[in-house]
Every structure is written in C-alpha cells, then in structure tokens.
Amino acid sequence: MFFPEVIEMSVPRFWRRIHSLYRLEGNKCSKCKTLYFPERNRCIKCNSNEMEPFFYSGYGKVVSYSWVYTPPKGFKSSIPYCLSIIELDEGPRLTTQIVAVDQDEVSIDMPVEFAFRKISSEGEEGVITYGFKFRPKGYPNHKKKKK
Secondary structure, eight states: OOOTTTSOOOHHHHHHHHHHHHHOEEEEETTTOOEESSOOSSOTTTOOOOEEEEEOOSEEEEEEEEEESSOOTTOGGGOSEEEEEEEETTSOEEEEEEOSOOGGGOOTTOEEEEEEEEEEESSSSSOEEEEEEEEETTOOSSOOOOO
C-alpha cells in the first residue's frame, strides 16, 4: 500500500500492517513453506493456519512497469512516476513505485532494491507517512552534489 491519502485506512488497521509497510515483512506457511507478502492468516496452498513471520531481503527485479502521467488525488507534484510490478528474489510479487530513475533507465528484469521513503505528509506540521518504494540496485543513498 503506498497511496495512504487516497485509499482510506483506519488507524488500527494501519498499525497492524506497519511491519509489512516498513520492513517488507510477510509470512511463511510452517507446513508447506509457501511465502506470502503481505502476510496472510491462512495458507491458500495447503489451508494451514500455522504461519510464521518471514523477512524479505529487499531485492528483486522489474517484471512490468508503466509511467504514470495522470496521477490520483494528492500525487500531481510527483508526475511522471514509474509504477511497477516487482518480483522479490524470494518469489512474491508486489506493486510499487520505482524511484531515482529516468524514463529511459527502467527495463524488464532490471535489478532493484527496497528503499524506505516518505510517501506523504499532512501539511507542514501534520503526520508524515513513510513506506517502501524500490530503486535501482546499488543506487547510493545520497547523490553527490554537482559543483
């Protein structure tokens, strides 16, 4: 989930899901070892409810992508941006934004990594929402300033 101001989420639900939004934590079926992201209460493969936490590496590859030019409410200042389906190295796929790229730099099978980023804020003194996005693998945390 990376459009919190567009898709309304109750405070209790947000706090229950915070570990998956901030750490890429999903879960794994204890019986058949199937991985899930976001987490599930029951395995859809073997119907077991014996699930255990699983922390993903944060690495994956681009499976599909599209550049967004007509954004939803609250994201007009961010256009254009790259929306992508990422396949994590461990297998699950998720929809997320790719940051720190120009349009000609994104490609299918491009290696990417987890990036913890600001998603939105409610004014100058309001709540700041953080979550995950992805960036090219090996991208430095801070670009050097040009002289």
